[in-house]
Amino acid sequence: MSCEGPILAIETSCDDTCAALVGEDGTIRSSVVSSQGVHDRFGGVVPEIAARHHVELVNLVVDDALARAGASLDDVGRIAVTQGPGLVGALLVGLATAKSLAAARGLGLVAVDHLHGHLAATSAAPDPFEPPFLALVASGGHTFLAHVVEHARYEVLGQTLDDAAGEAFDKGARMLGLGYPGGPLLQHAALGGDGAAFAFPRAERMRGLDFSFAGLKTALLYTVRDLGEQESARRRADLAASFQRAIVEALLLRVERALEATGLDRLTLGGGVAANAELRERVGSLGVSVRVPPVELCTDNAAMIGLAARHLPVLAAADALALEAYATGEHLL
Amino acid sequence: MSALLAFDTATAATVVGVLRSGGELVARRDDPPAGARPRHAGRLLRLCDEALAAAGARWSDVARIGVGVGPGTFTGLRIGVATARALGQATGAELVAVGTLSALALAARGAGHPGAALAVLDARRGEAFAAGWSGSGEALSPPAALDPARLAELADPGVGPWLAIGDGAVRFRASLEPALTVPDDDSPLHGVDAGALCRLAAEGPPVAREELVPDYLRLPDAELERRARS
Numbered sequence A: 001m002s003c004e005g006p007i008l009a010i011e012t013s014c015d016d017t018c019a020a021l022v023g024e025d026g027t028i029r030s031s032v033v034s035s036q037g038v039h040d041r042f043g044g045v046v047p048e049i050a051a052r053h054h055v056e057l058v059n060l061v062v063d064d065a066l067a068r069a070g071a072s073l074d075d076v077g078r079i080a081v082t083q084g085p086g087l088v089g090a091l092l093v094g095l096a097t098a099k100s101l102a103a104a105r106g107l108g109l110v111a112v113d114h115l116h117g118h119l120a121a122t123s124a125a126p127d128p129f130e131p132p133f134l135a136l137v138a139s140g141g142h143t144f145l146a147h148v149v150e151h152a153r154y155e156v157l158g159q160t161l162d163d164a165a166g167e168a169f170d171k172g173a174r175m176l177g178l179g180y181p182g183g184p185l186l187q188h189a190a191l192g193g194d195g196a197a198f199a200f201p202r203a204e205r206m207r208g209l210d211f212s213f214a215g216l217k218t219a220l221l222y223t224v225r226d227l228g229e230q231e232s233a234r235r236r237a238d239l240a241a242s243f244q245r246a247i248v249e250a251l252l253l254r255v256e257r258a259l260e261a262t263g264l265d266r267l268t269l270g271g272g273v274a275a276n277a278e279l280r281e282r283v284g285s286l287g288v289s290v291r292v293p294p295v296e297l298c299t300d301n302a303a304m305i306g307l308a309a310r311h312l313p314v315l316a317a318a319d320a321l322a323l324e325a326y327a328t329g330e331h332l333l
Numbered sequence B: 001m002s003a004l005l006a007f008d009t010a011t012a013a014t015v016v017g018v019l020r021s022g023g024e025l026v027a028r029r030d031d032p033p034a035g036a037r038p039r040h041a042g043r044l045l046r047l048c049d050e051a052l053a054a055a056g057a058r059w060s061d062v063a064r065i066g067v068g069v070g071p072g073t074f075t076g077l078r079i080g081v082a083t084a085r086a087l088g089q090a091t092g093a094e095l096v097a098v099g100t101l102s103a104l105a106l107a108a109r110g111a112g113h114p115g116a117a118l119a120v121l122d123a124r125r126g127e128a129f130a131a132g133w134s135g136s137g138e139a140l141s142p143p144a145a146l147d148p149a150r151l152a153e154l155a156d157p158g159v160g161p162w163l164a165i166g167d168g169a170v171r172f173r174a175s176l177e178p179a180l181t182v183p184d185d186d187s188p189l190h191g192v193d194a195g196a197l198c199r200l201a202a203e204g205p206p207v208a209r210e211e212l213v214p215d216y217l218r219l220p221d222a223e224l225e226r227r228a229r230s
């Protein structure tokens, strides 16, 4: 089984069909993300529709990733693929593709945990951040804090008990009549608004490092209802700014607790919510060194899967052929 | 020497066949116990690998790949089609779409049934996927999602006698008999046959990779609900 040469990575855990070619030294030679777009009209990702699109797109996305890197399948050293967590029907398309390419080409296969991928992206070249460090990954699908001990070893310190931070943005945006996807729309609506106008909860009395956004969502719902349609529309900037501040401060509160508990003095951000300007600004004043990778590495992509795969073992051939997806539960490495 | 690889994951079974020019069929299958979940993801490539080895072929010998495109379970169809597409991408093999109901009907004819055949799969949600063929293999009714109570209407007595096969024929036996004959529950005719898959794969026209898609026969639930609302 051959393993030398760049890693071809495939990621299909949600609604983006992604492939990338990553050099053995961690250079991202190409990273292609095909966003399906079709889910907007449903107000969220529909698993069956996501899986149908992955089947139609994944081979083209792989071809595109190879072409953009000026490479062909002949140059690939090994294949990496997201095994979970995510939508099983969607994951299975990427897995079937990666397993088939590996089997028919006699290439090694590396199974990667999606969350490990996000963590690997936060410390990527060209400005690598060596472990140990604290990482906050917040997106529409997950919100968790991890102590990255080594490149292939991390410990999840806390995670959301209900909605993910990005999901809270989406739901808040919908309640304010802003549409989907909510993160960028809500951030835009908050411009010029007063973040202190409404006192929304940050689940501050909840101990430990877990997150909860259910109370915040309910608080916004009641506030909008009590204000009435007209007044809510008039004060939309204040509502959006206050809601955004509550999410950001709920995240920061756990980050501060985690930094104190672990004694770590370095922090990375990942996930789509890392693109939020207020969050980026506020982590700058925590007094630790902070690393936020470019937005395209924060949102779901396959380059992060290839980056994580650099530090993971190649599966035995029989295990590669039988590899199955998992929906939930991160593998603690 | 070139080899043909064919597989189907539209039903609970994982079915694989390999045919080398001048050689005998090598068949491998996995039938999960009644009520157990399909094992397509874990078994399909392993069975392909085993069948190729038993036929004395390597992956690079595979010149044509036939895949059952359904109708059937959505996740199963996607595993089969995604596997076929990526194997084609890796080997340059031609791709052929094989109708799963067609493979069921062909096996019934091959087993000596002289009359017409209605292939029926349980589509869940109170529906059946079904299609009919005459004794000479002429298509009489195209694959469709139907109310099981109306299946017997597809069996034109003028072209009978009719045999109904497939997991749906077992499940909806009561509404099919006596207009159609349904073999015993444990008859192999109710399962997709590797030989029939290979024959249809050998005879069918190759398709471009981007045209190889599952034959779902049903829109996603979310889409149906959205259309009902608007």
Ligand SMILES: [Zn+2]
Residues within 6 Å of the ligand: A114, A118, A139, A141, A142, A299, A300
């Ligand atoms: Zn993600």
